[in-house]
Amino acid sequence: MEIDLIQKPALAVDPPDESFDPNQEPETGEQYLQKVMYERNRCPMVVVAANPHTDQQKSLSGTAALPANSVTNSAHQTLIPTKEWESMQNQKFTELRDTITSYRCSSQFQENLQRTHVFLNFEDRKQLHEYCANNQPYVRILLSIPQRNLETLLEYLYEWLQDSDPAGESDQSVTSQQEEQTSDQDMIGDVTTTPVTSSVSKQPAQRCLRKDWITQWIYAIMACLITPLEPYIHSVLRDIAKTCIMLRNELNREDEAKVLPLNLLISIISQNFNQLDLADNID
Numbered sequence: 469m470e471i472d473l474i475q476k477p478a479l480a481v482d483p484p485d486e487s488f489d490p491n492q493e494p495e496t497g498e499q500y501l502q503k504v505m506y507e508r509n510r511c512p513m514v515v516v517a518a519n520p521h522t523d524q525q526k527s528l529s530g531t532a533a534l535p536a537n538s539v540t541n542s543a544h545q546t547l548i549p550t551k552e553w554e555s556m557q558n559q560k561f562t563e564l565r566d567t568i569t570s571y572r573c574s575s576q577f578q579e580n581l582q583r584t585h586v587f588l589n590f591e592d593r594k595q596l597h598e599y600c601a602n603n604q605p606y607v608r609i610l611l612s613i614p615q616r617n618l619e620t621l622l623e624y625l626y627e628w629l630q631d632s633d634p635a636g637e638s639d640q641s642v643t644s645q646q647e648e649q650t651s652d653q654d655m656i657g658d659v660t661t662t663p664v665t666s667s668v669s670k671q672p673a674q675r676c677l678r679k680d681w682i683t684q685w686i687y688a689i690m691a692c693l694i695t696p697l698e699p700y701i702h703s704v705l706r707d708i709a710k711t712c713i714m715l716r717n718e719l720n721r722e723d724e725a726k727v728l729p730l731n732l733l734i735s736i737i738s739q740n741f742n743q744l745d746l747a748d749n750i751d
């Protein structure tokens with residue numbers, strides 16, 4: 469009954485006959501309605517859009533090219549992290565986020581916020597690139613940046629990660645300031661290169677990935693993000709994990725040290741930001 473009422477014509481218009489010319493521009497309201505009726509009768513009941521055959525697509529934010537829709541893990545088994553290692557890293561990440569959340573609620577945070585002044589133009593990618601490449605991601609700095617700007621910076625880091633060379637040498641443009649080790653509890657920049665295997669612990673000063681400051685900043689920003697996140701940020705995080713998988717696929721079985729920051733981001737994003745289909749180990 470309701471369908472009949474909806475389909476009931478509001479105006480009495482004769483349907484187009486055999487002499488109706490669909491190519492002729494309608495001159496009256498009746499001719500216009502007849503053309504609408506003609507086109508409606510020619511529409512199929514079901515319309516299927518063609519799948520474009522493209523190798524790449526744009527991200528939701530429109531700022532960078534995505535990896536393929538489906539990423540195949542073809543890395544050597546020696547480069548895949550163990551469940552125990554992933555569990556340990558995710559526990560550390562959870563504890564770090566809890567610590568940062570508690571710090572946000574403290575009076576010390578408000579005091580440091582008033583004393584922290586970092587002048588960054590988030591529309592100037594060159595300036596941001598230079599700053600991040602030559603400075604460690606301190607918690608006090610990141611927490612002074614509004615969430616929307618952190619999300620913008622995360623998108624830029626994703627772009628710069630795509631330009632990384634997993635098999636390349638260390639980026640010599642990074643200043644000695646970033647190479648220095650510090651015990652300052654306010655800094656979380658060296659977490660992504662924490663030795664987790666005996667082969668790495670023997671060489672603590674070895675840089676694991678060219679421009680590995682990118683993975684450090686990504687890790688630090690993820691620790692400071694306030695949840696729940698906007699859907700497009702989940703998309704950016706997912707793209708970062710997929711890029712890490714693709715970069716890992718390019719490594720050789722001997723590149724265990726270089727794969728550490730990639731494995732860390734894959735594990736953190738898949739386990740902590742609901743991207744389990746990208747995880748290496750699923751319980």
